[in-house]
Amino acid sequence: MAKFIAGQTVVCIDAKSKRYLTEGKSYVVIEASSSGRSVLVKDDSGVRRGTLASRFQSKVAYEQEKMERFFENVPAGTIIPVPRGMVGGHMLVQAMPKKAKTPRTVKIDPLDAKVALTKMLKEVYGIEATVEQVIGSMDKSLELVLAA
Structure with missing residues (x-):
């Protein structure tokens, strides 16, 4: 005071x-x-x-x-x-300039996420596989992270 x-x-x-x-x-x-x-x-x-x-x-x-x-x-x-x-x-x-506030959480459809990640695998990394196939060949911890 x-x-x-x-x-x-x-x-x-x-x-x-x-x-x-x-x-x-x-x-x-x-x-x-x-x-x-x-x-x-x-x-x-x-x-x-x-x-x-x-x-x-x-x-x-x-x-x-x-x-x-x-x-x-x-x-x-x-x-x-x-x-x-x-x-x-x-x-x-x-x-x-004011910084734009970024959202803390974003909710997306799991099917849309799988399609986008599969497309990224093909275009960016040149891997001809789906996201499910890549996750299945990796450790279970990655699967848990992507499923959450």
């Missing part, structure tokens, strides 16, 4: 059931408890309210997370305009 100090700018990250706070809005800490569990802020209507510190995140950390989430969704090679006051006029994103 982050410990906040008076005068620090924080951002509300959890405004559920709190009608006087807005998620994503910045607030200034007026006072923080010594345990770090609660803070006193001025809410949206200007009233001083005490609330849990866990509902807030420091503005710097919030902005950093926001940028990380943004760059996760930007395709590589995209040109993004840079806000005023920053050096340059554009920024080229060199983002890594």
